Amino acid sequence: MQALIDGSRLITEALVRAGAEVFIGYPITPANNLYLFSGKRFKTFLAAPDEITTLQWMSGFATAGKFPVTATSFPGFALMLESINMAYMMELPMVIILVQRLGPATGTATCGAQGDITLLHGMLSGGYSIPVISTSEATDCWEMAEDALKTAVELRTPVILLTSKEEVMTQFSYDLSTLKEITPVVRKHYTSDETFIPYKRDNKGVPEFLSVGNTKHQVRYTASTHNQKGILEGISPEALANTISIQEKIEKNSDSYLHFEFQKEEGSNTLLVSYGITANAAREAAVKLREEGIPVSVLIPKTLLPIPDIYLNIMEEFNNIVIAEENYPGLYKKLLFGVRAPENVHSVNKIGRMIDPSEIIEEVKKHGN
Amino acid sequence: METKFINSQSLPFCKGCGHTTISQNTEIALRKLGLKLLDVILVTDIGCHGIIDKAFDTHTVHGLHGRSVALASGVSAGLNNPEKKVIVFIGDGGATIGMQHLLDAAHNGYNLCVVIHNNMLYGMTGGQPSEFTPKGFKTPTLTEGAEHPGYDICALVTAAGASYVSRISGIGDISDKLAEAFSRKGFSLVEVMEVCPSYGVKSNPGMKLSKLIEEAGIEIKVYVDREMKAYETKIREGLPGLLSPALTIETEFPHTLDKPVRLFLSGTAGEGVQSAAExxxxxxMRCGLQVTKKGSYPVTVGVGFSASPIILSPEPIMYTGAPEPDVVIVTSEDGLKFAQKLIDNMQEDKLLIIDSTLGVPETKAKVIVHHFRESAGGRNAMIMALFEYLKQYRIIPMEALMKQFLSSKISANTKLKALIEETFEIEG
Structure with a gap:
């Protein structure tokens, strides 16, 4: 039996079921449905006076042991940047839902886009990695949202759940009985009687957690370069090693949050690559091409950053690669292949509207199979 | 034994700096209040004052320049425990860039106490003036002296709703004054006046803090001491889920579609286009079809066009766009303007349904003209047009739409209900 819902509803419910407790937000189109549903669903909901405050409040809640969530779009996200760097450095779990809209600047609030992936790639000063997990269809609004929260908690890091206007605002019929069950994340707290060292890492490279509310051990959270004790220490070898170990934590555990879809079609020499709102256009283009007797394979990355090796390994198997994304310069293609992509890597790029499957089909046919 | 809040005899500040006075007196004040070490959370940020946190054996949180009050607000609301003492150290530079956070924390009544270390300039970056630099006060980058008085932050946070606010001179034993502020529930603030021994003294030779305070007309006093409601974090248990079974729609009618049909409904904002589409x-869905619906309208929502591309399909819908809709329905001038390009590109196998007030645009598509507006008014023109579409193209039975209509609030409009029943010869 079908229900009429939208992606915002699925994302909100999934995050709450996964254990998120606090939503803090500032209104912005096209993230407002997430704000609306969160106001009805989260145990605690706070309306912040701006996006810097949003991230600071979230960070404060996280030091007290809560799992906070917000939703925004580029203009708000830009204001959050420094504070996300802070939360990354303090190793605070949180999910930031970034609903992409057309930029630059205020651009067009009511028009979707996929224009923020290179910003996310470079958002941490020093070029460190932050997990970016993306929705590509309705079911992802459920499963990727759950994984974003669990990754944030398990790796003690901010995680970006990347989506876009049409993915969270389009209403659609959906069979709710197909949604997999979500159980709340369980966080381990430091339990030893020995002195607590706030940034001492376990075998996964993740520091054990204690709230600033505990009365047994002193806890320090520090945004500046710090040693394992959380003490600001300039460029001491120990402090620099700690900074590097945050990056290592994200990279080393990347398999735990790796999600992609790979439809390998027998006899295909062409691989369609797409993500986010354009993923369904690619899926539909593949169906139509196969109906015409043109076999194509499809790769839909869902874990967008850090870029997993496996995407490049898959691409190496194909003679032709067509990457479709709703931005002008071909941003994910640039991240995958640099400023000069190999000649067999083609792109379909549009702005101001969704990419039509026929445009992907046309590009595939242009290069034969 | 006395609780040791500070773990070092030598604090990391320049000789003669008021920051040392504040830190040492903070320890004394905390002792006077009998607070336990780990019931105190010291939140600091960037500025000379912020390097103190390593000397404190309380919990410490060291954040971004000017954001400590907002960060501490989150800490306090997250702990949601008035027995915990959240103390914020911030400088006059931080209070300048983060002034909204101060007002906001006072406004919400967060349980925390802010200690502004006001040495009237940015000490960490070379002695630039802040918004708290008093009139006439010179700094290395403002040798002619400040033109305007500094902000009266005490007056501002008082107006915003603080429970306790005072300004004090940062000389001698200030522990009782700090303890007074620390002891309050809700938002309290102490602005401590200091002179930076490195930049302030050099730029204003011979100047004494007391004289400066007097000449600048800075008031040393308790601004407010009152009971205000302290913030309590609302934690709502047992909220209903967002995926209630009530959202599901049962299949009870057949449909005749063997492939998707894409409609583009275009009219005027406020005329019920979105609700008609839904x-x-x-x-x-009552006929077992898969559907999608988008809304397209200006950000101001109540003016101009309102359009809704919708898809009904016997198969799962992947791509939700509709660059070349099968059916375009236009009920107003605004709607026509917005859909004009689509109409221009329509081919012979497409259908345009348009209100009679709009004339017939040039198009290859089959056209149905009807006086929807005249018969039902602008507000209900789109519903009438959708019934008309079903009358001529029975992709789903009209009864399905009628049933949906009757289950909606719009059916309270008895005139409209009667009009639909009469026009389309269907029982309500």
Missing amino acids: LFIRAG
Whole structure:
């Protein structure tokens, strides 16, 4: 039996079921449905006076042991940047839902886009990695949202759940009985009687957690370069090693949050690559091409950053690669292949509207199979 | 034994700096209040004052320049425990860039106490003036002296709703004054006046803090001491989920579609285009169809066009766009303007349904003209047009749309209900 819902509803419910407790937000189109549903669903909901405050409040809640969530779009996200760097450095779990809209600047609030992936790639000063997990269809609004929260908690890091206007605002019929069950994340707290060292890492490279509310051990959270004790220490070898170990934590555990879809079609020499709102256009283009007797394979990355090796390994198997994304310069293609992509890597790029499957089909046919 | 809040005899500040006075007196004040070490959370940020946190054996949180008050607000609301003492150290530079956070924390009544270390300039970056630099006060980058008085932050946070606010001179034993502020529930603030021994003294030779305070007309006093409601974090248990079974729609009618049909409904904001579109897709779901619906309208929502591309399909819908809709329905001038390009590109196998007030645009598509507005008014023109579409193209039975109509609030309009029944010869 079908229900009429939208992606915002699925994302909100999934995050709450996964254990998120606090939503803090500032209104912005096209993230407002997430704000609306969160106001009805989260145990605690706070309306912040701006996006810097949003991230600071979230960070404060996280030091007290809560799992906070917000939703925004580029203009708000830009204001959050420094504070996300802070939360990354303090190793605070949180999910930031970034609903992409057309930029630059205020651009067009009511028009979707996929224009923020290179910003996310470079958002941490020093070029460190932050997990970016993306929705590509309705079911992802459920499963990727759950994984974003669990990754944030398990790796003690901010995680970006990347989506876009049409993915969270389009209403659609959906069979709710197909949604997999979500159980709340369980966080381990430091339990030893020995002195607590706030940034001492376990075998996964993740520091054990204690709230600033505990009365047994002193806890320090520090945004500046710090040693394992959380003490600001300039460029001491120990402090620099700690900074590097945050990056290592994200990279080393990347398999735990790796999600992609790979439809390998027998006899295909062409691989369609797409993500986010354009993923369904690619899926539909593949169906139509196969109906015409043109076999194509499809790769839909869902874990967008850090870029997993496996995407490049898959691409190496194909003679032709067509990457479709709703931005002008071909941003994910640039991240995958640099400023000069190999000649067999083609792109379909549009702005101001969704990419039509026929445009992907046309590009595939242009290069034969 | 006395609780040791500070773990070092030598604090990291320049000789003669008021920051040392504040830190040492903070320890004394905390002792006077009998607070336990780990019931105190010291939140600091960037500025000379912020390097103190390593000397404190309380919990410490060291954040971004000027954001400590907002960060501490989150800490306090997250702990949601008035027995915990959240103390914020911030400089006059931080209070300048983060002034909204101060007002906001006072306004919400967060349980925390802010200690502004006001040495009237940015000490960490070379002695630039802040918004708290008093009139006439010179700094290395403002040798002619400040033109305007500094902000009276005490007056501002008082107006915003603080429970306790005072300004004090940072000389001698200030522990009782700090303890007074620390002891309050809700938002309290102490602005401590200091002179930076490195930049302030050099730029204003011979100047004494007391004289400066007097000449600048800075008031040393308790601004307010009152009971204000302290913030309590609302934690709502047992909220209903967002995926209630009530959202599901049962299949009870057949449909005749063997492939998707894409409609583009275009009219005027405030004329019920979005609700008519939703009514129609819900009717489609009553017939077991898969559906999608988008809304397109200006950000101001109540003016100009309002359009809704919808898809009804016997198969799962992947791509939700509709660059070349099968059916375009236009009920107003605004709607026509917005859909004009689509109409221009329509081919012979497409259908345009348009209100009679709009004339017939040039198009290759089949056209149905009807006086929807005249018969039902602008507000209900789109519903009438959708019934008309079903009358001529029975992709789903009209009964399905009628049933959906009757289950909606719009059916309270008895005139409209009667009009639909009469026009389309259908029982309500």
